[in-house]
Structures are given as C-alpha cells and as structure tokens.
Amino acid sequence: MTSLLLEQKQSAIVLTLNRPDALNALSRELAETMSETIRSLASRADVRSIIITGQGKAFCAGIDLKERRQLPPEGKWEQSRALWRLCETIIASPKAVIAAINGWTLGGGFELALACDLRYAAEGAQFGWPEMTLGAYPGGGAAIMLPRLIGSARAKELFFTARNRIGCDKALAYGLLQDAVPQDELMAVALQCAHDIESTSPLGLAAVKESVNRGADLPWDEAVALDQALRRPLEGTSDYEEGIRAHFEKRRPIWTGK
Ligand code: CO8
Numbered sequence: 001m002t003s004l005l006l007e008q009k010q011s012a013i014v015l016t017l018n019r020p021d022a023l024n025a026l027s028r029e030l031a032e033t034m035s036e037t038i039r040s041l042a043s044r045a046d047v048r049s050i051i052i053t054g055q056g057k058a059f060c061a062g063i064d065l066k067e068r069r070q071l072p073p074e075g076k077w078e079q080s081r082a083l084w085r086l087c088e089t090i091i092a093s094p095k096a097v098i099a100a101i102n103g104w105t106l107g108g109g110f111e112l113a114l115a116c117d118l119r120y121a122a123e124g125a126q127f128g129w130p131e132m133t134l135g136a137y138p139g140g141g142a143a144i145m146l147p148r149l150i151g152s153a154r155a156k157e158l159f160f161t162a163r164n165r166i167g168c169d170k171a172l173a174y175g176l177l178q179d180a181v182p183q184d185e186l187m188a189v190a191l192q193c194a195h196d197i198e199s200t201s202p203l204g205l206a207a208v209k210e211s212v213n214r215g216a217d218l219p220w221d222e223a224v225a226l227d228q229a230l231r232r233p234l235e236g237t238s239d240y241e242e243g244i245r246a247h248f249e250k251r252r253p254i255w256t257g258k
Contacts, residue, residue, distance in 0.1 A: 004017065016053050060105060203239055
C-alpha cells in the first residue's frame, strides 16, 4: 500500500497521507516522498494548488514514533530533518498549499499544517504538541512558525501548558484556521478554495507568497526591497498583459505562467 496518494482534481493536486493504521504518522520515507512530490509539482503549469489531507481519523499524528524508537541518534536526527525539509519544501513551493485537516493533528502533523499557506479543518479536529510531554522539542519548525502566526505569548501558552491540545474553536480564535466545517464538507471547501485560486495569476501568487513568507520578518526597508524585487519582473510578463486585457474584455484571464 502506497503511503502517499496523489489525485488531480482540475488544477488542484490532492495529496493524501495514507497510513491510517498509524494515524498517518510521518515516517522518514513518507516525509521524503512528500517533499519530492511537492518539488516535482513546482514546474507543472496545469497545477495551481496542492491540497494535503489524511486518510481515516487523523490528518497526521506526528513523526513516526515506532520508527523513531528503533533509530540510533543520527537516524533520529535524519528523521527530524526529513520533516523539516518537508515544511521548507511547502513554504518554498510556488503553488498555494492548502491543508484539509481531519482529526488528530499532532506534533509533526501540526507542523506540516503550519507550513501550509491555508488551513481548513473538519469540526472535531484536535491540535497539539505531544513532544513537549515526551521530553522532546517541536523540531519540525513550530517554534519558529507558530509565534509568527499567532504571536509569542499564545505560542508559549500552547507549548508550555497542559492546554497544549486544542480544538477548532481555539484554533479559529487564534487565527490558525481559515474555517472549521463539518467533516463531509471539508474536501469541497478545500476544492472551492483551489478553484478560487485559479483566477489569480500563477506568477503573482508565487511572488506574493514569497514576499509574505520572507518579508514579514525583515526590517521595513529590506521588506520593501524584497517586495519590489519580486514585483518588478512581473510587469514584463505576458500574463501581466493578459490580466489587463481580460479585464477590459470582461472575461476570465487565460494564464500561461509566462
Ligand atoms: N507514530 C507511530 N504510530 C502511531 C503514532 C505515531 N506518531 N500515533 C499513533 N500511532 C499508531 C498507534 O501506535 C496505533 O497503532 P497500533 O494499532 O499498532 O497500536 C494506531 O496508530 C492507532 O493509535 P491509537 O490506538 O493510539 O489511537 P487512539 O485514538 O487511542 O489515540 C492518539 C490517538 C491520542 C493520537 C494517540 O495515538 C497518540 O497519542 N499518538 C502519538 C502522538 C504523538 O506523540 N506524536 C508524535 C509527536 S512528536 C513529533 O511529531 C515530533 C516532530 C518533530 C521531530 C523533532 C524531534 C522530536
């Protein structure tokens, strides 16, 4: 049984973590396969977004602890690095990456969701950091990503306290989710979002994603310089002309990514 399913739905690729018997825990192999798959989609003009979801009752219960306990220290480090490389690959992808979160979203699974650009959850999803009670560390980048998303005080509360497992209400209140919807509507909502993304230009989306991801933590002048450097080349592209032409011709633009 393959641990990662790939299905194309119009301009979206749905990647489904398919280890339901292990609550979709991330083995090193699964993390590396996901990274390679997401990287391979970067140059696909027919793909505008990637939806990540989980098979069964979990989005992802974190790093594979059964694999982890068998590994020597260097192997444990490599397993953690595979997870962090997966998060970096998602953050660097020029595609919009949407998490469609069902059920348990723990540790590395929460980090996987945080690395995505947009997060929709099924009501009943649970989020948390078990590694804080396992004597470990949220090593998939949560200590970096979470404070940037929700502020350091809230991030510390989630890391430090017994309240480190939260439901959708709190995740919504903290701005971690775009929305929480009934389970049977989750994929339709994620696909609608993917459909909405189709109307934006691919080059513009990739540039604005990079500016938001990198610019937020730069001093103002550097952020402006980055913003201008990303924006300037777009103005010479045929998609830029097409966007304006389509506006005046009152039709949907036909993007080429050039
Ligand atoms: N790894 C491997 N197998 C898992 C994992 C996991 N993370 N989580 C669940 N499973 C397996 C269970 O062992 C069980 O398998 P089996 O049937 O063979 O015993 C099966 O999935 C179903 O699980 P449960 O029977 O436990 O299901 P419940 O509904 O009773 O409980 C829970 C669900 C609460 C989610 C429970 O399974 C649980 O606590 N799982 C562990 C969660 C966890 O601690 N995840 C790891 C977090 S640490 C992490 O991700 C680190 C990221 C960064 C790396 C940096 C260094 C730490």
